[in-house]
Amino acid sequence: MxxxxxxxxxxxxxxxxxxxxxxxxxxxxxxxxxxxxxxxxxxxxxxxxxxxxxxxxxxxxxxxxxxxxxxxxxxxxxxxxxxxxxxxxxxxxxxxxxDLAPRPGSLARYRLQEWLNFIATEIHKPYWPLFHGAPEAERDEARQRLARRFDWTQGKLGERPFLMGEGFTVADCYLLTVLNWTRAAGIDLARWPKLAEYRTRLGSRPxxxxxxxxxxxxxxxx
Ligand SMILES: N[C@@H](CCC(=O)N[C@@H](CS)C(=O)NCC(=O)O)C(=O)O
Missing domain, CATH: 3.40.30.10 (Glutaredoxin)
Structure with a gap:
């Protein structure tokens, strides 16, 4: 331990x-x-x-x-x-x-929860077939689904340094984690340059x- x-x-x-x-x-x-x-x-x-x-x-x-x-x-x-x-x-x-999360009860807190729920259900879980030996057709479908989610996420991130804007929050801990899986899943993150930059930048945090x-x-x- x-x-x-x-x-x-x-x-x-x-x-x-x-x-x-x-x-x-x-x-x-x-x-x-x-x-x-x-x-x-x-x-x-x-x-x-x-x-x-x-x-x-x-x-x-x-x-x-x-x-x-x-x-x-x-x-x-x-x-x-x-x-x-x-x-x-x-x-x-x-x-x-x-300031890893907005105050409970604030609208900003619900925005954070929107991100957390989105990452959990629309990015994290759709990786499943890619890591559990699913047939190639299912794997392709999973990659396409993830690609659509990455398109949307990159658009929302825009020029902001972090998902919630100027400050790093726990939503960034989660997005970084699931972006770290792309290579193993056979997805080239270079297709989403802002997400690739985000992953590299956050990867250098202590x-x-x-x-x-x-x-x-x-x-x-x-
Ligand atoms: N809904 C759960 C999902 C957690 C989950 O998928 N954990 C995976 C690792 S990413 C796991 O422990 N899997 C165990 C296994 O497959 O044996 C959560 O959000 O915490």
Whole structure:
């Protein structure tokens, strides 16, 4: 188990009991992983290997989440939160001063939720046939569907640096995560230059680099 302390030791809000993120390398759990770092929260990581169905520390993933998937965020009191869009908002709300999400109840918050829901249902899930050995016709259809979603997303992003405008939010954690899957899915992101630039730019954020390193997605500089 790896303890990750991203908050300052002098931070009066920092809890001694770290929460725990159950994750699988490079999957959708990467979004809350980045968000935890952006929020400066202290957390442990527990890895689930999807190939071998092994959970770090033993036991089964179903015992942690009876839906059988990651991410799961175990809170200090043992409560467990699931679903990327929900975990992301919970993390953002722990550190409102970091502006990772607009205030609950504001119209802007619903705009953020529109993005989170769109990414979850219209981008994240349509990758499924591309990663689960579907017949080629189904894979083609999935790529075309994703291409239409990327067209729309690129149009909305326009000249804005981030999905919600000038500030980085947890919606960006999620979009970056699903854009990171294009190569493995046989989609050339160069067709959407703004999305390609966005992915490269966000990829250089310290939180993203640290999350990649922690998940073993890049070789350590050490
Ligand atoms: N609706 C869930 C979907 C989560 C999900 O699809 N997780 C995948 C990784 S991206 C997973 O853990 N799959 C487990 C498996 O296929 O064995 C959410 O939004 O959190």
């Amino acid at each position: 790896e303890l990750v302390l991203v908050g300052s030791q002098d931070d009066p809000d920092r809890t001694e009991e770290a929460m725990k993120l159950y994750y699988s390398q490079g999957t959708c759990s990467f979004a809350p992983h980045v968000a935890l770092r952006e929020a400066g929260l202290a957390f442990d990581l527990a890895r689930y290997d999807m190939k071998t169905a092994q959970l770090e520390g033993g036991g089964s993933l179903e015992a942690i989440n009876d839906k059988g998937y990651v991410p799961v965020l175990e809170l200090d009191d043992g409560e467990r939160l699931t679903e990327v869009a929900v975990i992301l908002q919970w993390i953002a709300d722990q550190r409102p001063e970091r 939180s993203v680099r640290a999350a990649k390193e922690a998940e073993g997605l890049v070789r350590s500089a050490r």
